[in-house]
Amino acid sequence: MFLYSMAIGIPISAIYILSRYIYLKTIHENTAKNISQHLSHKTEHIPSKLLTISTNNITLTLSEHDLICAQSMENYCTLYFSENSSVKKVLLRISLSGLLKQSETNTIQKCHRSYIVNLDKVESLRGNAQGYKLIIPEIDFEIPVSRSFIPQIIPQLQR
Numbered sequence: 001m002f003l004y005s006m007a008i009g010i011p012i013s014a015i016y017i018l019s020r021y022i023y024l025k026t027i028h029e030n031t032a033k034n035i036s037q038h039l040s041h042k043t044e045h046i047p048s049k050l051l052t053i054s055t056n057n058i059t060l061t062l063s064e065h066d067l068i069c070a071q072s073m074e075n076y077c078t079l080y081f082s083e084n085s086s087v088k089k090v091l092l093r094i095s096l097s098g099l100l101k102q103s104e105t106n107t108i109q110k111c112h113r114s115y116i117v118n119l120d121k122v123e124s125l126r127g128n129a130q131g132y133k134l135i136i137p138e139i140d141f142e143i144p145v146s147r148s149f150i151p152q153i154i155p156q157l158q159r
Contacts, residue, residue: 002144024129025128025129028127028131028132030127031125031154032069032126032132035125035158038157038158039123039157051102053103055093055094056093064103067118068080068118069115069118069121070117071113071114072095072115075094077083077095103116106156107120109153110149111145112145119157121136126142130147131146132150132154
């Protein structure tokens, strides 16, 4: 009886998992392609405000437009920002939530438990069955978007 149940259950489960993977991959790829086309036509420039990021011993002031993203590693955040047409990287001893409290605006949003991103800097979006990744040409890695943040990030990118 057990072998009979396994003989029936395993192929059905494999077919379901494979079809679900293909379905999610198709949906995310199509959405990413549509949003990427919309992103490439975005040309409006809104005046940016100054962000002041303070830690125990460092105060960093930069324009909202210059901030590219922030990556968290436990109690440290690596800030990526543009300065004089080059990308600078600064390591600060601050939590991601503390950084977000000091810098969150309409364009600077949390997209993953370890990342904050400036949505104006996103050039394209890539999707697969696992979710979405934001592509910013100034940096050499892709920024993941958690499933819980998709309802906040995707509509912001579509505007």
